[in-house]
Amino acid sequence: MDPIHQFNISKLYILGHFAGREIAITNSALFMFAAVFVIIGGMMVATAGRSLVPGRAQAVVETTYEFVAGMVRQASGEAGMQFFPLVFTLFSFILVLNMFGMIPGFFAVTSHIVVTVFLAAIVFLTVVIYGFWHNGLRFLKLFVPSGVPVYILPLIVAIEVMSFLSRPVSHSVRLFANILAGHITLKVFAGFVAMLGGLGLFGWIGALLPLALTVALTALELLVAFLQAYVFAILTCIYLNDTLHPGH
Amino acid sequence: MADRRSPDEEAALSARLKQLGERIHEAGARRQQEAEELREDEAKREDAQSNLAKALRLSSEFVAGVLVGGLIGWAIDHFAGSSPWGLIVFLLLGFGGGTLNAMRAAGLVAKGGAAGKKD
Numbered sequence: 168m169d170p171i172h173q174f175n176i177s178k179l180y181i182l183g184h185f186a187g188r189e190i191a192i193t194n195s196a197l198f199m200f201a202a203v204f205v206i207i208g209g210m211m212v213a214t215a216g217r218s219l220v221p222g223r224a225q226a227v228v229e230t231t232y233e234f235v236a237g238m239v240r241q242a243s244g245e246a247g248m249q250f251f252p253l254v255f256t257l258f259s260f261i262l263v264l265n266m267f268g269m270i271p272g273f274f275a276v277t278s279h280i281v282v283t284v285f286l287a288a289i290v291f292l293t294v295v296i297y298g299f300w301h302n303g304l305r306f307l308k309l310f311v312p313s314g315v316p317v318y319i320l321p322l323i324v325a326i327e328v329m330s331f332l333s334r335p336v337s338h339s340v341r342l343f344a345n346i347l348a349g350h351i352t353l354k355v356f357a358g359f360v361a362m363l364g365g366l367g368l369f370g371w372i373g374a375l376l377p378l379a380l381t382v383a384l385t386a387l388e389l390l391v392a393f394l395q396a397y398v399f400a401i402l403t404c405i406y407l408n409d410t411l412h413p414g415h
Numbered sequence: 416m417a418d419r420r421s422p423d424e425e426a427a428l429s430a431r432l433k434q435l436g437e438r439i440h441e442a443g444a445r446r447q448q449e450a451e452e453l454r455e456d457e458a459k460r461e462d463a464q465s466n467l468a469k470a471l472r473l474s475s476e477f478v479a480g481v482l483v484g485g486l487i488g489w490a491i492d493h494f495a496g497s498s499p500w501g502l503i504v505f506l507l508l509g510f511g512g513g514t515l516n517a518m519r520a521a522g523l524v525a526k527g528g529a530a531g532k533k534d
Binding site for chain 1: 467468471472475476478479480482483484487505508509511512513515516519
């Protein structure tokens with residue numbers, strides 16, 4: 168009945184040792200592999216027919232493409248399409264992992280902050296490295312808004328730098344916290360059903376309330392699972408937009 | 416001639432023609448209205464979706480700013496021995512950055528330089 172137990176990492180297969188540490192395939196890694204397999208396999212199978220009038224599976228893949236492409240174009244214009252592979256990969260990876268987490272018995276990979284921090288770090292480092300490579304030192308104009316009086320400029324620059332540095336934190340914590348909290352809430356309410364159910368007839372009647380809540384929460388979590396992937400992807404687009412147009 | 420119609424018939428025919436024209440016009444207007452309603456519905460649904468996404472952003476943006484500010488301040492104090500000034504200054508800066516992030520997420524402050532152009 169421990170609501171945290173579902174997040175335990177267990178080693179499934181030990182590959183070997185490196186620098187005194189065990190390198191193992193964990194359940195987390197297994198589900199990441201499974202997600203990549205499902206995404207790539209699904210895409211390849213669905214688009215294998217290449218029919219002009221798409222079937223169901225092909226329509227899903229095409230809609231996903233259009234959805235992400237529209238998101239990238241809206242946030243960072245046509246020039247942002249060079250980042251489309253990155254955004255699409257992140258979106259589909261997080262979406263499939265979140266949806267995997269909603270299947271009973273499956274492991275919610277994105278409920279571990281290590282994973283989300285790494286994903287956010289990819290975006291952050293892409294922004295910084297590509298920003299300097301593409302714009303040179305003009306990239307620093309990102310921190311200097313135009314039209315600000317000189318006497319408050321140092322303060323504004325400090326706050327802008329702070330705002331920039333807090334991005335990867337909020338980017339990763341949001342995804343991790345939402346998935347973690349959602350899964351714990353679900354587990355706790357489902358636990359109530361089992362506990363009350365053990366109390367006899369009155370318990371059964373009482374258990375109806377948490378049962379209804381569990382059903383409702385499952386629907387909400389499905390929405391959150393999609394929305395978090397969407398938010399992660401759209402923020403990636405917004406951040407990447409800075410590398411293309413720093414000064415404005 | 417065979418297809419010569421009496422004035423009465425002529426009048427009835429033109430009345431029917433007029434009626435038909437009106438009906439076509441009405442149907443067209445109705446269809447246009449339906450299409451517009453459909454488009455509005457869709458826009459509203461998309462709006463609701465992006466609004467929900469926005470709401471999810473707000474809280475974490477602010478918290479992250481304060482957290483990062485506090486962390487940097489603490490680290491500076493720890494290594495430079497300037498306690499407690501680093502923590503105070505960077506916590507305040509982090510507060511500013513978090514507020515800026517939250518306001519940007521809410522769309523109240525335009526990105527970058529555009530904010531300055533307004534005043």
